[in-house]
Amino acid sequence: MTASPYETVMGFIVGPWLAQAVRAAVDLSLAEHLAGGPRTAAEIAEAEGSDPAATARFLRACASMGLVTYAEKGFAGTEALAVLHRDAPMSLRDLAASQSSALLWHTWARIPEAVRTGESQTELALGMPFFDYLAAHPDEGQLFGRAMASMSAPVVRAAVEVIDVAGATTVVDVGGAHGSFALAMLARHPEFDAIVLDLPHAVPGARAAAAEHGLDDRLSAVAGDFFTAVPAGDLMLLKFILHDWGDDESVHILANCRAALRPGGRVVITEIVIDDHAPGIAPLMDIAMLATAGSRERTLAEFDDLLTRAGLRRIAATPVEPPYFVIEAIPAA
Structure with missing residues (x-):
C-alpha cells in the first residue's frame, strides 16, 4: 500500500532516529552477538555492560526496523543486521559509525x-x-x-x-x-x-x-x-x-x-x-x-x-x- 503524504514526511522526520539506532547497534556489536544464534536482551546487556531494561527496549526498536526478529529465546539477527558485522564481505559497520558521528x-x-x-x-x-x-x-x-x-x-x-x-x-x-x-x-x-x-x-x-x-x-x-x-x-x-x-x-x-x-x-x-x-x-x-x-x-x-x-x-x-x-x-x- 502506498504511504500517505503524512506517512512519507513523518518517515523523513524520524530519519535521524533510525540512523542513530543503527549506530547504536554497531556500538553494542549486535551483529557479532547474534551471529551465532538468538540471544536474550539480558545476555547482550551483560556482555556489553549496558542497562538491561534499556537494551530490551532498544532491541524492540531494532525489531521494528528489521534489524532483528523475535525468537523463541530472545532476538535473532536478520540479513540486514549481518551487513553491520565487522567481518561481512561488504561491511557497513564503519560507515554507520562514521556517518552518524x-x-x-x-x-x-x-x-x-x-x-x-x-x-x-x-x-x-x-x-x-x-x-x-x-x-x-x-x-x-x-x-x-x-x-x-x-x-x-x-x-x-x-x-x-x-x-x-x-x-x-x-x-x-x-x-x-x-x-x-x-x-x-x-x-x-x-x-x-x-x-x-x-x-x-x-x-x-x-x-x-x-x-x-x-x-x-x-x-x-x-x-x-x-x-x-x-x-x-x-x-x-x-x-x-x-x-x-x-x-x-x-x-x-x-x-x-x-x-x-x-x-x-x-x-x-x-x-x-x-x-x-x-x-x-x-x-x-x-x-x-x-x-x-x-x-x-x-x-x-x-x-x-x-x-x-x-x-x-x-x-x-x-x-x-x-x-x-x-x-x-x-x-x-
Whole structure:
C-alpha cells in the first residue's frame, strides 16, 4: 500500500532516529552477538555492560526496523543486521559509525544555513575545515577512511573491471586514503605497481592495508598534497575526490594529474554523476557535500567542463554501481 503524504514526511522526520539506532547497534556489536544464534536482551546487556531494561527496549526498536526478529529465546539477527558485522564481505559497520558521528552531524545540522549561503558549514560547526579536523583527530580520521573504503567497495569492484589499462604499469591512487582502489587494481592486474598519495594522517592506514593484503611489496604510500604535485604514473585514479572541492580546486587537481601522466596515460575519475530527473541518493549527497565541504556532485557536462579547463578531454564515461560512473580522460593536445 502506498504511504500517505503524512506517512512519507513523518518517515523523513524520524530519519535521524533510525540512523542513530543503527549506530547504536554497531556500538553494542549486535551483529557479532547474534551471529551465532538468538540471544536474550539480558545476555547482550551483560556482555556489553549496558542497562538491561534499556537494551530490551532498544532491541524492540531494532525489531521494528528489521534489524532483528523475535525468537523463541530472545532476538535473532536478520540479513540486514549481518551487513553491520565487522567481518561481512561488504561491511557497513564503519560507515554507520562514521556517518552518524558528531563529526558529520554537527555540520549536517546546519544544512538550512548551507542552502541559504551556498557555503560549507564545517568550520562553523567544528572550528576548522573538514580535512584539517580529520588530521587533528587521528582516530576519527582513521574511522572516516575505513568508512569511505567500505562505502566504495562495490563501486571499486565494478570499476576495476571496466578501466582501460592498455600500456599501463603504474597506478597512482590520488588522495587514496587507505588505498582501497589501488589494492583492487593490484589484485586484478599482477603486473602493476601502485602509489597511494594522501595527507600524512592517512599514510599509516594505507601501509597497514597493503600489508594486510600481502601487497606491500607492490604498493607504496607517500605523504603529499595533490594541490602541490602528484607522483608520475600511467593511470591517475581519482575516486570520490573531486566532489570534495569546488570547480577551481578540481581543475587544479586535474591539471596536476595531467602534468604527472606518463606518455599514453589516462586520468580515471570515479564519482557520482547526477541526472537531474533521476531519483535516488545523488541529489542528497550533493547537499551533504555542500554543507560539509562547500562542494558538489556534478553532471557529466559539468565534469566535461572541468576536464577542458584542465587540458584534458573525456574519452569514456561508463556507468558502474548507480549512480557512479568511471570517467576516463586523456590530454587534450
